[in-house]
Amino acid sequence: MGNSLTEIIINSIKLILVFLIMVQAVPVLVWLERRGSAFIQNRFGPNRIGPLGLMQLLADAVKFLFKEEFSPAKSVKFLYYAAPVVALVPATLAFAAIPLGAPVQWDQYVFHLQGYEISVGIVFVLAVSSLATYAILLAGWGSGNKYALLGALRASAQVISYELALGLSIVGVILLYGTFDFNEIIQAQQGPLILHWMGHEITFLSFLPNWGIFYQPLGMVIFFASAFAESNRLPFDLAEGEAELVAGFHVEYGGFKMLLFFIGEYGHMLVSSALIATFFLGGYTIPWVSMAELTQWVGTFIQTPNWISLVTGLITFAVMFAKIAVFLWIFIQVRWTLPRFRYDQLMDLGWKTMLPWALFNTILTATVIYFAHLG
Amino acid sequence: MITDVFLFWFLAIVTLAAGITVVTVTNPIYSALALAMTMIGVSALFVTLGAYFLAGVQIIVYAGAVTVLFVMVVMLFDLKYEVVAFSRGKVSGALKLASGATLGGLLIGSIFLTVNGVTKAVSVGTSEKAGDTTKELSRLLFTKYVFGFEALGVLLLIIAVGAVALARSKGGTHAEH
């Protein structure tokens, strides 16, 4: 983790901070979800405690903590309690690998606003999120309830099916940037949109930022839809089809254990949003403003180079979170707008629609890149 | 350097403990979970060897796909604790253990005897930057080993067809009645 004790301590603190950001985002998201759904459905939502019902979060946390803790008699105790704890891990590990802001230079030290810099970031995130299936399967098996087991099998079959489309839709992005590194992908998206075709430069679109979305619109749509299915949210929350499966794999969970599952799910949303922002919307960079211009602009207020770097980093951090927030809002909006799919429709969509389209996207991207480099 | 050594021993112990659990635990579901842990440990060991991309692939393919299949099958069969998990017969069991120990001894002995003779090509630069290992890997995969690559594609196709055919044949899981 570092070569000296100081570095190890600083990196540990940084990692815990990233984790705490994720955990703290969850109550805010829950509040947003409840207020947002109320807004969409023309009701009030939680509005009793505190201004705008904001203190509801605190009340909920206290309530969860003081709820009775029990497990069903037929459950396998170890797996039953292990599942919600395991559910936290994939989202945390993935979130820590995504850069959240420009690196901060403080004297001779460089702080990256990300948990750890991994050169194969995309593969790492995919690998870690493929472990999310275990929490679902453990919960279903550990509960000792046949509905929970059915829900777990459904949910895991759904998650792995959409993992194919998700993984394939990223191939286009990797083809485009030729790297697995998030930081390099973000660097490549700076500046105006200038297309290269057979040695010519096409500049009539240069009023747009050089974002991945303009190169990979189809890839982005597929990625976004698969991200919904991966995080088990409506319209893909078949695991929770309460009509036939009670509540899916977490039917036997309540109180704090349920909250841990919630943190996992919202963490997954956060990771998906951050990934979309990184791949397709330029990550922490500000459109039409280069990093040098930003540093210069900050420099008109502050003189010390350390503080300039720090303020720049914080501004890019805020920009990244604004982009993430947009997608989080879309997640919530979609949940309260669209009805649920039927299970066969869901599997058909994953295997017979999104997978072929993702394949088409890959072939198209490869062909265009191949011919664009000719001449 | 000291952190490297510490990391290796930590990972080696975790991997070995998980591996022993796979073999000794009587409940197949714990066996499968321990197998997943072993895969993750081996993947972390890959990272210490600089094979970053392979480490990711190891988790995606083994821990994320193959072991999930094992867990799912165990759940489908609804297997609980086994009464006779291990092969019966004291003599044959002792014989099997002894043969295992002999093989282990032979392997480790030969490693110690021969590893001094292993030579290293000095000038070949596996770069310290991880991305370069990945690029080097794909360069070799698509030039020297391109035939094997295509053959694996065909193999996967055959397996996909075969698995479905197996499931749909008479007595299979998806047999038509």
Add this chain to the structure above:
Amino acid sequence: MPNIDSAVSSAAPNMVLLTDTIPVGIGLTHYLVLSAILFVLGMIGVLLRRNAIVMLMSIELMLNAVNLSFVAFSHFLGLIDGQIMVFFVMTIAAAEAAVGLAILVSIFKRYREVNIRFFEHLRG
């Protein structure tokens, strides 16, 4: 990028013993011994266990051990070829698990049995 084959042959005169270059810490031997122990564990599992699923798991364990030694050799010899072999081994292992489990599930559906001793009585 240097061509691996030519690089090896041109480097032949100044090849050095591995033991000379590693003063302290973890060397090839450590990884090889670890992989050997894992392999033997897997073999003992195949020999001793009666549950066919656990036997398949033990085979996966053995394949993993082989992968580990491939990567260790690739790292300490400076050749990437070992990593490509690991790629191939992983594919074969996954294919083997898929077909093996397909057969197991077919048998289980019919006879509700996963004990390997039972499989001896199966006749075409």
Add this chain to the structure above:
Amino acid sequence: MPAAVPVVLPLGGVIFIAIFVLCFGAFLLFLASKLGTVNPDPVKYESYECGIPVQEKKDTKISVKYYLTAILFILFDIEIIFMYPWANSFQDFIKSDQGGMVFASMIVFLLIFIFGLFWEVKSKALEWD
């Protein structure tokens, strides 16, 4: 000897945060179990099946479809993984004038992939009813 130093930072960080999160979750569960009231009731510990008395079945029939999906997932997942190194260095191949060959070999691979997918769809292995 190839240096192994730059490895340590990310790997150690990943292991550290994984263990930290596991401890964090376990600690919260422990705290909740200590703080919460305990009010035992035999009905409470039954499996929840919408309130009706629990129906005990010796063997729950679970569709094997899930498992066939998992097998097909493994196979296609590996094919997709094979595309990653290709995608990562495709532009480098083009720059070193090997683009045509690599492009052709990948197209062959993709055709095999598409044929497999087409076959699965046609054989109705992916049908859910």
